[in-house]
Amino acid sequence: MRTLLYIEDEQEIGSWVKEDLEQRGYTINWLKSGDGAVALVNEADLVILDVMLPGLDGFTVGQRLKKEAPGTPILMLSARTAVDDKLHGLQFADDYLTKPFHPDELAARIEVLLRRSGQTASSEVKLGHIKVFMKENRIVDGRTGEELILTGKQYQILMCFLKHPNQILTKEQIYETVWGDSFIDGDKTLMVHIRHLREKIELDPGSPKIIETIRGIGYRVKQ
Template sequence: MISVLYIEDENEIGSWVKKDLTERGYEVTWLQSGEEMEAHLSSADLVILDVMLPGLDGFSLGRRIKKERADLPILMLSARTSVEDKVEGLHFADDYLTKPFHPDELAARLEVLLRRFQKNEDVLVLQHITVHPKEMRIVYNETGEEVQLTGKQYYLFQYFIRHANQILTKEQLYEGVWGERYIEGDKTLMVHIRYLREKIEKDPAHPTIIETIRGLGYRVRI
């Protein structure tokens, strides 16, 4: 999974950018200043950096990032449209996007940067199946046959993978996939997990990919 470090102090834009990129399959760490940046640099595959920040501005942070990790692509975001600002940003950053912008344009620019830096997401092998996240495909390793999932089943499985190795409660899963508050007694989630297991598990009665953690929830281990 591609890990994005996103530094943005505006709550409104930060919230929807994180939500949009997460739904596209990225793992997003959102910080509102550069104070905790150092702790996340080693695990980041790409940085989205706003120019106007409290404390050190984006230009200063960007230069520091490139000094520590020259291999890490940086996309600058800014409401500043002057040529001088763009030129200053592009002295160290790899792309510069002015606000306001469409989420599709941001996603497309990230894809270009990842291709340039050869950070494209690899396939994921989970026991007897292989997941191709970019193509939204799941294949049985032994036969090469593609697993046919409905859109909601795939999104549920994708949510598990984005939160791999974490125990997820019914509430977290329902709110994350359906976008609504979970109501105790609602069987929708359990039905979808049962159908998903029937398609991806060798023995759905004894699942090894989507584990049940008694009294807590579910987990996919990678």
């Protein structure tokens, strides 16, 4: 049985969503704020997260959850329809559903995310000479079989790329996803971490083939 972490402060909406999803066979852990969410996220197969919450807003909560459990899909819910809000949410979330919504649509979105997550978790991703075993959180040199040991931040950066294969990600997008804070122009933190990551996974860090630099924009990993 799949377990969903549901974070919604509105009693009426929360009640019917919880009841509907339970009737569909899910186990629901319902929180009315972001408090305690980080402690529960590793028990969840998927997170449903409302943007408007008391205390920390859903964007902040979502970034913290993604940092804690990079492989757990997050579905954002919001009454906000502005494109900027959606883009903000999708920097870390896997899908974004605007209120009001039909329960069948919510259920369908959940199924897609769980199916996609299951495929990713059980699959092996090959990047040049390295192999990434998503389910086991392992990275191996395919030539020697040697396991490559990354720091937490290095692994989160690599997962950020694997979640968005073949997409150019800006420094802002990567930094905000991994660190959960706003990127300050001129900050070298991300650049230093990517340099050290390249030293571990590239055959020639001075001429990288896995993590490409897209000059003036950011980085890309091709699959």
